[in-house]
Amino acid sequence: MNCVERPTEPTFRAGDVVHLTRAASVQFVRAIVVRVIRELTDRHVYHGWAWIEGYELSPRGTAVAKRGLFVMPAGVRWLSRAPVSVPPGPARARPARRRPAASHR
Numbered sequence: 001m002n003c004v005e006r007p008t009e010p011t012f013r014a015g016d017v018v019h020l021t022r023a024a025s026v027q028f029v030r031a032i033v034v035r036v037i038r039e040l041t042d043r044h045v046y047h048g049w050a051w052i053e054g055y056e057l058s059p060r061g062t063a064v065a066k067r068g069l070f071v072m073p074a075g076v077r078w079l080s081r082a083p084v085s086v087p088p089g090p091a092r093a094r095p096a097r098r099r100p101a102a103s104h105r
Helices: none
Strands: 017-020 032-039 050-057 063-071 077-080
Antiparallel strands (some): 017 077, 050 063
């Protein structure tokens, strides 16, 4: 197996909630649910794998541990996807407020 450069477009987005089992990596003897912080795209990985940073969630949905995880995206089950952020368009200029002219006496 050779390490290859991954495309710069990440598979995971901040806010994704994923269920990780042995299908994602053999390290998950016990399945866990993770809220993704970010995908670490600057690391060299084997083809079909990804490094992610995230918070392991309790059954109540609260973060219990911050984790760095090596996973196969093909084996990940997405429970919810974070909305795609839309880059802001050009700023619209606000019309200038007009004040009544001061009267001079």
